[in-house]
Amino acid sequence: xxxxxxxxxxxxxxxxxxxxxxxxxxxxxxxxxxxxxxxxxxxxxxxxxxxxxxxxxxxxxxxxxxxxxxxxxxxxxxxxxxxxxxxxxxxxxxxxxxxxxxxxxxxxxxxxxxxxxxxxxxxxxxxxxxxxxxxxxxxxxxxxxxxxxxxxxxxxxxxxxxxxxxxxxxxxxxxxxxxxxxxxxxxxxxxxxxxxxxxxx
Numbered sequence: 559x560x561x562x563x564x565x566x567x568x569x570x571x572x573x574x575x576x577x578x579x580x581x582x583x584x585x586x587x588x589x590x591x592x593x594x595x596x597x598x599x600x601x602x603x604x605x606x607x608x609x610x611x612x613x614x615x616x617x618x619x620x621x622x623x624x625x626x627x628x629x630x631x632x633x634x635x636x637x638x639x640x641x642x643x644x645x646x647x648x649x650x651x652x653x654x655x656x657x658x659x660x661x662x663x664x665x666x667x668x669x670x671x672x673x674x675x676x677x678x679x680x681x682x683x684x685x686x687x688x689x690x691x692x693x694x695x696x697x698x699x700x701x702x703x704x705x706x707x708x709x710x711x712x713x714x715x716x717x718x719x720x721x722x723x724x725x726x727x728x729x730x731x732x733x734x735x736x737x738x739x740x741x742x743x744x745x746x747x748x749x750x751x752x753x754x755x756x757x758x759x
Contacts (some may be wrong), residue, residue, distance in 0.1 A: 563578055564756050568623040568634045575740040581688065581744060590619035590634065608645065612638040612672035613686060620676040622726045631756060632676045639716045641667040648716050652705055655718040664695040669717065671738040673747065683750045689734020696728065
């Protein structure tokens with residue numbers, strides 16, 4: 559494996575890649591190969607807190623890819639959606655997405671965004687942002703048109719909402735960092751990248 563840039567994104571998320579590109583960050587993409595659900599299950603059996611799980615997943619993704627590119631800065635990230643003290647996993651179909659959105663309708667949930675950077679398989683930087691979002695009591699008609707217009711793209715989001723697009727119409731209230739809701743704490747991340755010379759000071 560080779561990489562032309564100092565920074566590698568250990569994620570297949572198009573939204574995270576877009577955030578970095580729009581901010582003028584040069585990077586390569588090498589998604590980490592790991593069984594996320596297995597790691598989650600093991601941590602839940604050990605009564606780990608939700609924040610601990612999100613952090614562990616982000617760090618493990620970065621660590622795995624760092625083993626292939628020891629001289630690069632590897633950025634791992636993960637998001638957990640918690641509704642009624644339960645982790646809601648990504649939907650695997652539009653039918654499942656509809657069921658998840660119906661469960662969230664009219665309720666508040668927490669979105670935990672964890673990020674980590676490894677180099678030489680060592681943790682150099684980490685960040686965690688917790689956002690609180692209230693889904694409005696939308697109509698059945700809106701839900702149907704939302705799913706039809708967004709299509710399979712909503713399966714890429716842990717909450718089945720494309721927050722940067724029509725998905726913002728799902729909400730009555732949002733308390734949190736916009737970039738972190740999309741997948742990365744950009745201001746904190748950019749500050750770190752400047753500190754290590756990847757970006758200009």
